[in-house]
Amino acid sequence: MSRPWSMRISAEHWAQLHSHLFPGDSREHAATLRCGLADTPSGVRLLVREVTPARDGIDFIQRPDGTHVLVASFVLDNVLRAATDHSVYIAAHCHGGADEVGFSGTDLASHENSYPAILHRTKAPAVGALVFARNAVAGDMWLQDGRQVPLHHLTVTGPNLQVLTSSPAPVAQADSAYDRQARLFGDRGQAMLRAQKVAVVGLGGAGSLLSQTLSRLGVGQLLLIDDDRVETSNLSRLVGATHRDARTWLTDDQRPEWVRRLGRRLSTPKVTVAARVARTAPVPPDVHAVFRSVLEPDVAALLRDCDHIFLAADTAPAELLVNAVGHQYLIPVTQVGAKVNIDRTTGTVRQAYAVSRLNGPRSGCLRCTGLVSSDRLRRDATDPTQLRRQDYVGGENIAAPSVITLNAVATSLAANDWLTRTVGLNRSNASTWWTHADALKGTTARDIATTLPECPWCGPEHFGVGDAGSLPTRH
Incomplete structure (x- = not known):
């Protein structure tokens, strides 16, 4: 079974994207996302680094048959921008509705026509599309190895956590042990x-x-x-720690130093x-x-x-x-x-x-x-x-x-x-x-904590880059 693909987006980027897609006019709107990637054993996460709104009538136009499409030059500019820093290009647009959404046949045909070529030219690990309703999202990811996978969910990180899927999932009754807090x-x-x-x-x-x-x-x-490891001085504040964990009979000050060292090595x-x-x-x-x-x-x-x-x-x-x-x-x-x-x-x-x-x-x-x-x-x-x-x-x-x-x-x-x-x-x-x-x-x-625009850690250099960036580890 393939690992699930999901997406994470900051509150700031979510506000920018959602307000552009849903300005209150009930029309289709579009944007592109530039995403980092986190490839983990539990699944693959897309990390939104940048939202680029598509201008209505310029970057996102209506064709004679009534369907809407991103113009080729806008797509190319954003694809190349993503390719230069090993990001993943994602196209996003909206449909009507609130809690359930899916791609139209026209959407899927467009993916079939364009995404294999984008993958071939950019050598990106993936390319994809999202379609939004107000409280729902569906995703279609095309991978470099030829597979297609859906987006499992999208997470908005705050101020309140939001998890969007293509349709509402049923929720089981909470275990009786959590009855009071589930109330x-x-x-x-x-x-x-x-x-x-x-x-x-x-x-x-x-x-x-x-x-x-x-x-x-x-x-x-x-x-x-x-x-x-546990020490005797920890016992007054370390939840669940016991004298046995601290090996207090070995680490007592009356013991020889070599015995105390042994006790410290054997402590939990x-x-x-x-x-x-x-x-x-x-x-x-x-x-x-x-x-x-x-x-x-x-x-x-x-x-x-x-x-x-x-x-x-x-x-x-x-x-x-x-x-x-x-x-x-x-x-x-x-x-x-x-x-x-x-x-x-x-x-x-x-x-x-x-x-x-x-x-x-x-x-x-x-x-x-x-x-x-x-x-x-x-x-x-x-x-x-x-x-x-x-x-x-x-x-x-x-x-x-x-x-x-x-x-x-x-x-x-x-x-x-x-x-x-x-x-x-x-x-x-x-x-x-x-x-x-x-x-x-x-x-x-x-x-409320602030950030500096050019900070090497929370600024553009590392924000959302995922596995493409380095971490300040010991080696």
Whole structure:
């Protein structure tokens, strides 16, 4: 059985495309899409990089028989533009209707006449077409190996997740274990959660809470990535971790150093604990636990077909890598964390806060806002307010204070934002937002993150390029 083909589009590009195709006049309109490609074991994703509206009467004309067609020069210009950067050319137009759509015989004949020639001349991996109703889409993909495949679905990444297909799919009643939450967002909302593949990078205090929460909400697939093991100091905030996991009888300070080293080598990986807890959910998710660094190229590649990534690792290289994956593969990323700032001279607690930072394709970037700098990837470029908010206790080999309650606030904010957007309950028009909860003042502040036009990670160079671009992995 061939792998399914799907498409992802940012909220900004979706608004541009939808408003052009459906301006309110009930007529046919057209556009072209330039797409990157993510070829993964679970399926192939088209990633919309650019939308080019076709001008009515100039680029998109009506023939004497009443049918509409894109003019040859417009098609050629866009095909060549896609070919120059190894993108995939997609033609899109609209039909009437709302919830169901399909290609006409004229549409299919046009594909038969033109797409083999485009594939032969450009050597592109694929070329295709989409036809839209207001709430539906059908796709016809022609592949370089001669196969034709339909588009399985199109995903709009925000502010509320939208998944469009050619016709409404039946929805089964939610499992009785989810009766209370399904009363909030319905059987369809529960089914959407079950269809999600979500990654948690970093399974420490915050990551372990996220993994447990996501599994209890009913996520279908969980990808857990961390290369660290359980230590005694983790037990107060690592969900599900036990003294046995930390090998406390070997790592006790009274033991000889060689025994403590052995205990640390034998302690349980954090991902193993998180996977164990996730599998106790009433309907266990499919859990893939990876006890390696996300900076390894083949581990980073596992993120490419996720629907959302929670970043709970606090090292700058991991933050840069996951941030790049989000923009390159059009996957929303939420960074979560909790910080306690102590005056090292007096021991006074200066700050204690939790943060949830949702970053979406084309709307929010950890590098643009200075949170990933080059001394933290260029620390002196960090905005002073954000710098104070992210400040750890300084000094070499000094562990930052941490408490489970702050982690719980951060992860609850992050998971709730993700949940409301996934099931369609979000009432904000913002594609992304950052939440800062001050535990000492009892206040919560929200900011909308910005991006810089020429950013090397969220800008045109890497946005939506998929497998054609490189990632900042370890090698």
